[in-house]
Amino acid sequence: SSCRASSSPPLRSGIRTPLAERERESRRVSLDAMRTVCVFGLAFLCVILGGGLAGAQDAEAPQVPPKTVGISFEQSADNVFFDFQVDTEIYNRVYYNTTVRDGETLVKVVFHNEADPSTQKFVRLHLAQAVLPSDTSASTTQDGAKLTFSKANPGQRWSNVVNFASDEALSGTLPVNVAGNRVDITATEFQDVKDAIVRSLDRVEGIQYTPNDVDAIASQFGEAFDKSTPYCLAPSLCVCKPPFVFDGTKCVSADLWSDFQSLIVSQSAVQVQVEEDKPLRVLAEQELLQLDEGSFNAVFDTYQKRAARQQVWPYMLYSQTFKGSDVLVVGAGMTQFEPLVLANTGCNVTVVDTNINNLKLLNKIADASDVDRANLHLVYAPTLDGLGELSGNFDVVMALDSLTRAPTELLEGAYEVLLSKLRVGGRWIQLAPSKSRYLAEGSPSYADFARIYNRHLGVPEEKVWYEWLDMRKLMKILGRTRTKFQIVFEGELGSNPAQFPDNFQLIDLLYLGGSGEGR
Secondary structure: OEEOOOOOOOOOOOOOOOOOOEOOEOOOOOOOOOOOOOOOEOOEEEEEOOOOOOOHHHOOOOOOOOOOOEEEEEEOOOEEEEEEEOOOOOOOEEEEEEEEEOOEEEEEEEEEOOOOHHHOEEEEEEEOOOEEEEEEEEEEEOOEEEEEEEEOOOOOOOOOOEEEEEOOOOEEEEEEEEOOEEEEEEEEOEOOHHHHHHHHHHOOOOOOOOHHHHHHHHHHHHHHHHHHOOEEEEOOEEEOOOOEEEOOOOEEEOHHHOOHHHOOOOOOOEEEOOOOOOOOEEEOHHHHHHOOHHHHHHHHHHHHHHHHOOOOOOHHHHHHHOOOOEEEEEOOOOOOOHHHHHHHOOOEEEEEEOOHHHHHHHHHHHHHOOOOHHHEEEEEOOOHHHHHOOOOOEEEEEEEOOOOOOOHHHOHHHHHHHHHOEEEEEEEEEEEEOHHHHHHOOOOOHHHHHHHOOOOOOOOHHHOOOOOOOHHHHHHHOHHHOEEEEEEEEEEEOOOOOOOOOOEEEEEEEEEEEOOOOO
């Protein structure tokens, strides 16, 4: 039967854990309390939960509701089964809703506490394959509830069951004008939105509204919901519709990255011990440039020795392989020293950066080092058009940890321009943090992931970002260019056991051109 989840105040901060899956194997996931982002809701089906284990009705209910919802799942040839474990003494109803949008199936589940609606718990599952929303059943268990879904394509085993799981209920306020009255309407995605609209309008004395008014407002909420719910194409690989970007846990505004210079970021901030017996200090590129020659050489020597113990990719090997080649390096930051090594071993190196201070710093290091300056060319490109004006037809394009510091959704233009500078038969080489390390850290937000790798140093707090990359994600980014590649190498690099957050994905591709290739 159809029923509605009760209204509740916005629910706050928690975690989101992706679900890994195998056929007939159950996994358990912790989901804490929720954050609020945006709005929407549909009618939910309702199941009244039992009293839990036998005799539980005589037990004293805990004063503080538990913070987690257990989820286990398995699959058969025709069905997928989800078991939700909650304290049925506290959560006496479960509401669930299944929707399909652009081929992605979303399952939303709300556990309701009649005594204290503010403790409701919410889970949204982004399924990896399609199910039949009309062929869904629910039943109670001693530990909570069980949902059973029929696969849209029965008989097929799903390699993944869930691409993404979130406990971040979308909720927000929409200002509307009805019959000359401004009304702020608040709703959450686990409500019946039309019911929330009606309740809000009824609180305005003397307002006259029609069913068409309610439908129009509900449509606005629907659009807001759709834009602020991520699309998840593979485990933890999610994107958001403009004007939002996916931050690893949810959709957030893309406004902070409207400046092209914030899209290609190469780190020059270093953490070094400037004075003996003093803690490490973070020196950004501007501070490094202001140091006198003696202090700069001392700091650089200290940093270089530390960096040498943390080499994360075989650039010495590449410097020999590409000897005599024209190499475009994207980013002049000090995270690695490959431009100088490549230039000194006979490569003709062009370094492009959106940050003029990075280039000044690299120039200062080159002056203080034994580098063949005839092989090193520095180019400042603060705009996408400036990047496009790069001359040359390069044998190699290297983007070493410089296309990982801004949202993937905003980088397609930069990728497309850089790819246009690579000759057919050239090599595309990219270094980025690995997905396995991201998953091992519990799939945090990309801002929190940056802090794990110390990639927040010298970056404005609101723009801290560090995004993992693998072949599948890269091919999605490059998909609209209709280009073809042959994989030379893809693998994870790093120490074992890890002595430093140094798990990186190295991708080395041979460029075969594309359908529009004219070179």
